[in-house]
Amino acid sequence: MKKILVIYYSQSGQVKDIIKSVLSDAENDKNIRIDYLKIEPEEEYPFPWKPSSKFYDVFPESVKSVDCRLKALIVNNSEQYDLIILGLQVWYLSPSIPISSFLKSEEAKNILHNKPVITIYGTRNMWVSANKTVKYLIKNTGGYLVGNIVFSDKHHNLISVITIVRWLINGKKEASKIFPNAGVSFDDIKNASKFKKPVITALYNSKFDNLQTELLKLNAVNIEYHIMKTELTGKRIFNIWADLILKKSKNNPSKRKNLLKLFTYYLFFVIYVISPFASLIFRIKRLLLPRKTEKELLKNTSL
Ligand SMILES: Cc1cc2nc3c(=O)[nH]c(=O)nc-3n(C[C@H](O)[C@H](O)[C@H](O)COP(=O)(O)O)c2cc1C
Known part of the structure; x- marks a missing residue:
């Protein structure tokens, strides 16, 4: 069995x-x-x-x-x-x-x-x-x-x-x-x-x-290049915010609350104002450089 x-x-x-x-x-x-x-x-x-x-x-x-x-x-x-x-x-x-x-x-x-x-x-x-x-x-x-x-x-x-x-x-x-x-x-x-x-x-x-x-x-992994690149850029910025919040608000809950509020505004600003432009650039790159971008996709999504 x-x-x-x-x-x-x-x-x-x-x-x-x-x-x-x-x-x-x-x-x-x-x-x-x-x-x-x-x-x-x-x-x-x-x-x-x-x-x-x-x-x-x-x-x-x-x-x-x-x-x-x-x-x-x-x-x-x-x-x-x-x-x-x-x-x-x-x-x-x-x-x-x-x-x-x-x-x-x-x-x-x-x-x-x-x-x-x-x-x-x-x-x-x-x-x-x-x-x-x-x-x-x-x-x-x-x-x-x-x-x-x-x-x-x-x-x-x-x-x-x-x-x-x-x-x-x-x-x-x-x-x-x-x-x-x-x-x-x-x-x-x-x-x-x-x-x-x-x-x-x-x-x-x-x-x-x-x-x-x-x-x-069977299409187990489906990802669009512009989504992946937006995410990878986002992760670098998330790391900076997370470090900042943890460091600056240690043992200070009200400071943590304020920093998280600031982060939330930032997050929605980036998603709705910045990311559409970034996405457009990544989409153009995908069209212009199909081989290079395919390699990047494979590198980031393989086992
Ligand atoms: C706090 C939180 C943050 C999340 N962030 C992401 C994310 O960065 N990327 C993503 O694809 N989904 C994100 N999700 C969605 C989750 O991956 C998941 O699809 C959803 O929470 C349902 O999961 P469940 O199986 O626990 O119900 C997030 C969910 C939560 C609760």
């Missing part, structure tokens, strides 16, 4: 729905056992994020990868698993705090050591920087990445900013008269079952070398 351990964190359950769809009827295969393990912070983050200040308050710790305390994970004999699937999401261009806290824990080392790992993301549309950190953290556990599947919101960047804030802060996921549904589309979640075949074939053959190539043929 082949055994899969799915480890995930998800506030809304979106990532779990995605993974369930990826594995689809493998659950009924009597030669496969799938166990689910949810990462749980000792103090859960609010969902929806009310008051909204809580949503912005996790910014510095997300970017600088400051751990939260997690409840102990109970895994009986982690040696028995043939494959680990990690379900995750991005907070402020970084792995969410529960995910990075888990990946840095001793428990992660025990569970992932020497195991093939597939990462499955449920994000808005900016995951490349987080993925770099996740790859590094998985390597540090002794696990090895054999696949990456990314699900994101395919609506226009400026629209999905509005719908995700509406969902995460106001709890309204469904479409309104003006805006579409927030998050990964229902169709994309349903169609995720197309990834089952390569994953299960690799699992049965205990041969994962070719898995990512097979997953890519």
Whole structure:
């Protein structure tokens, strides 16, 4: 019998729905056992994020990868698993705090050591920087990445900013008269079952070398150049803001509150005023330099 351990964190359950769809009827295969393990912070983050200040308050710790305390994970004999699937999401261009806290824990080392790992993301549309950190953290556990599947919101960047804030802060996921549904589309979640075949074939053959190539043929990773470049630029600026907030407001909650407010204004200014121009420049570069930009895409998105 082949055994899969799915480890995930998800506030809304979106990532779990995605993974369930990826594995689809493998659950009924009597030669496969799938166990689910949810990462749980000792103090859960609010969902929806009310008051909204809580949503912005996790910014510095997300970017600088400051751990939260997690409840102990109970895994009986982690040696028995043939494959680990990690379900995750991005907070402020970084792995969410529960995910990075888990990946840095001793428990992660025990569970992932020497195991093939597939990462499955449920994000808005900016995951490349987080993925770099996740790859590094998985390597540090002794696990090895054999696949990456990314699900994101395919609506226009400026629209999905509005719908995700509406969902995460106001709890309204469904479409309104003006805006579409927030998050990964229902169709994309349903169609995720197309990834089952390569994953299960690799699992049965205990041969994962070719898995990512097979997953890519099914569009497991879809990213537009201008989104990636906007994100990579954003991550550099996020690092500066996060350092500044953590340094300047140590033991001073009211200063932290003010700096976070300033950061929030800055964030929306950059998204709606600066990023459209930057995007345009990156789109032109993509058209003019297809080979060079393709290389950049590959370099930043490969395993
Ligand atoms: C605090 C916070 C920051 C986020 N930042 C990003 C981001 O930088 N890039 C992105 O693609 N999605 C971002 N998201 C969306 C999440 O990646 C994810 O899609 C959404 O929160 C649903 O995840 P869930 O599975 O925990 O419900 C953010 C979400 C939260 C809560």
